[in-house]
Amino acid sequence: xxxxxxxTKKKKKKTKKNNSITGEPNFTNSKVIGSxxxxxxxxxxxxxxxxxxxxxxxxxxxxxxxxxPLVPDARxxxxxxxxxxxWQTNDTPAQHSSHRFAIIQSYEPDVTIGxxxxxxNFTAFSI
Numbered sequence: 001x002x003x004x005x006x007x008t009k010k011k012k013k014k015t016k017k018n019n020s021i022t023g024e025p026n027f028t029n030s031k032v033i034g035s036x037x038x039x040x041x042x043x044x045x046x047x048x049x050x051x052x053x054x055x056x057x058x059x060x061x062x063x064x065x066x067x068x069p070l071v072p073d074a075r076x077x078x079x080x081x082x083x084x085x086x087w088q089t090n091d092t093p094a095q096h097s098s099h100r101f102a103i104i105q106s107y108e109p110d111v112t113i114g115x116x117x118x119x120x121n122f123t124a125f126s127i
Contacts, residue, residue: 016026019089022038023094029097030078032115032125033077033117033124033125034122034124034125035103035122035123035125036081036119036121036122036123037064037121039062039063039064039065041062042083045060045063046085047059047085055101058059059101061083061103062083065081065105066079066081066105066116066119066121067101067111068112068114068116068119069111069114069115069116069119070106070107070111070113070114070116071103071106071107071113071114071116072107072113074106077108077115077116077117078105079105079116080102080103080104080105081102081105082100082102082103082116083099083100083101083102083105084089084097084098084099084100084102085099085102086098
């Protein structure tokens with residue numbers, strides 16, 4: 001009697017949303033679901049150039065950033081603050097420049113656990 005060869009099942013690859021070695025985020029499958037109010041920064045809180053030659057800028061995180069509860073899951077309702085700084089030079093003609101920074105707010109043991117989308121300042125996007 002002849003034996004039939006055994007069939008093996010192929011394992012499906014799992015799609016990872018972050019680099020499992022370094023823990024760095026991967027935004028391939030992310031979507032923006034809402035926003036918090038815009039905050040304007042002026043005066044002493046605004047970024048200032050400390051050395052134009054070496055590109056050093058003094059930067060202070062702005063007041064009014066989200067400080068509420070966070071989900072202790074790097075894949076669910078992650079709060080990402082986009083900070084944009086714009087300025088112009090005194091040259092003629094003036095040169096306009098802008099920099100944007102993304103600040104990822106992640107859970108730490110001293111942070112209250114909760115869903116940031118339930119915050120009263122959160123505005124959900126509707127399409």
